[in-house]
Amino acid sequence: MVAPIRIRFIGCGDAFGSGGRLQTCLCVESDTHRFLVDCGASALVGLRKFGVDPNAIDTVLLTHMHGDHYAGIPWLALQRAAAGVRRPLGVLGPKGSAGRLPRLANHLFPSASPRPDRFNLAIREYASFRPTTLAHAWPGGVTVTGYPVTHVPATNPHALRIELEGKVIVFSGDTAWDDHLVDAAAGADIFICEAWSMRPRAPVHLDIETLRARRADIDCERIVLTHMGEDVLAALPIEGFEAADDGMVIEV
Ligand SMILES: [Zn+2]
Numbered sequence: 001m002v003a004p005i006r007i008r009f010i011g012c013g014d015a016f017g018s019g020g021r022l023q024t025c026l027c028v029e030s031d032t033h034r035f036l037v038d039c040g041a042s043a044l045v046g047l048r049k050f051g052v053d054p055n056a057i058d059t060v061l062l063t064h065m066h067g068d069h070y071a072g073i074p075w076l077a078l079q080r081a082a083a084g085v086r087r088p089l090g091v092l093g094p095k096g097s098a099g100r101l102p103r104l105a106n107h108l109f110p111s112a113s114p115r116p117d118r119f120n121l122a123i124r125e126y127a128s129f130r131p132t133t134l135a136h137a138w139p140g141g142v143t144v145t146g147y148p149v150t151h152v153p154a155t156n157p158h159a160l161r162i163e164l165e166g167k168v169i170v171f172s173g174d175t176a177w178d179d180h181l182v183d184a185a186a187g188a189d190i191f192i193c194e195a196w197s198m199r200p201r202a203p204v205h206l207d208i209e210t211l212r213a214r215r216a217d218i219d220c221e222r223i224v225l226t227h228m229g230e231d232v233l234a235a236l237p238i239e240g241f242e243a244a245d246d247g248m249v250i251e252v
C-alpha cells in the first residue's frame, strides 16, 4: 500500500492577519518528499511552531509574488545558512522570481559584507501550462504545472497542480474565479482553494457565494478552504467544504 501524502498547513491566513492566522505556507510531505508551497513572511515561525525542521526544507514552490506568499524565503534561507546547511534552497516560481527574490532578500536583511550567494538560492521559473518536473532530489519526481489565474497581474499569479506518487494536489493561490481553476483541479485528489470573503468583495479574490455557484464545474470531491478573511472565519463551518487551520494536517 502506498503511504499517504501529508499536507501540513504551516499558515492558512490572508495578508491581513485575519483570525490571528499565519500567512500562507503549506508543507507537503511523504516518505520520500518534503517541500513547501508558498512561504509567507511568517513561514519560519510557523515551521518551528508546528515542529517542522526548517533545515530539512530544500524546495519551495510559489504561486505568485505577494509578500504573504513569498516573503518568508529570505528568513528560511538565512536560517539554513546560519545552521551550516550547504544545499541550496531550491525555489520554483513564476516568471520574475529570479530577479525579485535576491533583491527582496538583500533589502530585508542587508549585510556588512554582502556576498551575492549568501542566501544560497537556486531559483527556477515555470512557464504557464508547461509541466516542470523536479526530478533531481526524489524518486519518481514531482511535476508542477502553473495555470494563470485572476489576481494582481504584477504578481504573475498561478494556481499550481502538483503531481507526485500518483496523487494530485491543487492549490488555487490567490485568485478571483477563473476558468483555469477548472482545468487545474480536474481529477485532483484535493483542491485547496482560497476563499477570502463570503460574498464578492474584491476583484482579485474568491468568495463562498461564487465558489458555491461554480462547485459543479470543479471535478474534485474534496475542497479545502484557505486564505479566509474575517467574515468567512466567523461563518465556519461552511457546508460542503472543509476548512484549513494553522497546524492542521490532512492526508491524501
Ligand atoms: Zn494572499
Ligand SMILES: [Zn+2]
Pocket: 064, 066, 151, 155, 174
Ligand atoms: Zn496575492
